[in-house]
Amino acid sequence: MTSTPTKNTKAVKEDVSKKTVLIIEDMNEMRLMLKSMMLSLGYTNIELEASGQSALKRMEAKSFDIILSDYNLGGQINGQQVLEISRKNNLLSHSNIFIMITADTGYDSVSSALEHRPDSYMVKPFTPSTLHRRLDRIKKQKSIFSSVYESRNNDNYEKMEKEAKTIMNKYPQYRNLCLKAIGESLLSRTDYKAAKIHYMGVLKENKELSWAYFGVAQCDLSLQQPMSAIENLEKAINISRHFLPAYDNLADAHEELRDFQGAQKAMAKSLEVSPRSLARTKRLGKLSIKIKEWKTAEQAYSRVIRSTRNTQHEKIEYYYEHLKCLIAIQENDAQDPQIAEKLKRSLTRLRQLGKDNPTAVTNSFRVEVQQYLHRSRREDAIKSWKQWKQLIASGKASSITREQELTLQRKLGIA
DSSP, X not given: OOHHHHHHHHHHHHHHTTOEEEEEOSSHHHHHHHHHHHHHTTOOEEEEESSHHHHHHHHHHOOOSEEEEESOOSSSSOHHHHHHHHHHTTOOOXXXXXXXXXXXXXXXXXHTTOSSOOXXXXXXXXXXXXXXXXXXXXXXXXXXXXXXXXXXXTTOHHHHHHHHHHHHHHOGGGHHHXXXXXXXXXXXXXXXXXXXXXXXXXXHHOTTOHHHHHHHHHHHHHTXXXXXXXXXXXXXXXXXXXXXXHHHHHHHHHHHTTOHHHHHHHHHHHHHHOTTOHHHHHHHHHHHHHTTOHHHHHHHHHHHHXXXXXXXXXXXXXXXXXXXXHHHHHHHOTTOHHHHHHHXXXXXXXXXXXXXXXXXXXXXXXXXXXXXXXXXXXXXXXXXHHHHHHHHHHTSSOOOOHHHHHHHHHHHTOO
């Protein structure tokens, strides 16, 4: 009787020893503890990363069978963002296992509404045996749904629906997952009317499923029914305020109705839930500029600039938009020293980034002259214009039309 568990343990060790594991944890002690746990379970091919940024680079270079990531990583990218970016960039397949580790006992209510959910989550502290059981449960589920994943990967959505229905009949405990897969297959086949009927049927059984309201809203948007979409998206958000894709589609629906204030409000609310989202922050900035809410727009682009500075995502365009906001604010309050300082910093960085871009150089001087004139600093504006002319003559700044030059000289009082 005592020999059987030993044989099983060895079999597991032999089976998992070739599996690759990535542990993402910013605290050294926890990193080593997780590694020790995985070693005790028979995993030997284990790599460690201390930040989300470095983990993503490693995942770009290599595929991992199992990823254990802490939620709060202490840097610019948290564990949820690692999961989202890796899924969007196809760094994770459905056969890979991603487990989120958190100290927050309320994470389940948050993760249930996320577009990109981990396969599971573990609340600290936990034991190796708990982790082992969780891994076994995930592997079993992935094995059961392998035909659904394969059909999705092959864009065979009719087969995906058929496989999901088969699983639902055989394993009723996975009913909700199967219903979601069926809805996805119908949406992917652009059968929006059938998809809407499907989601409405799900809601007849359970009116507390935010994903089903979201599914109905996706159909509404595709069927050119933005008002109905707004109603269903608001229901999804009321059930789960962390359902971030619902805010995106809510903004889409408002934009379709030319209600840019409503779209801006949706983006602002989404950032209360997930303040680190770069895409949503940029969208808030664009929408705020559209409705001339300059202070909100300036704050949004300030966050974008802080998040992207000295990274591959930093762009000249962000500084153009930021400067546009600052100039608009300055028109109403020309003497605000904070605005002047922000203008100076953004102009300096714009020139650093665009020093080899004549258009960027010209645009930076255009802003500089304009902000000096707003502050009644005519001599500084003239000095800036002279420097700008020299750079145009040398080819380092792009030229402006004769008409633009005359207009500028009149404003400077030197025409």
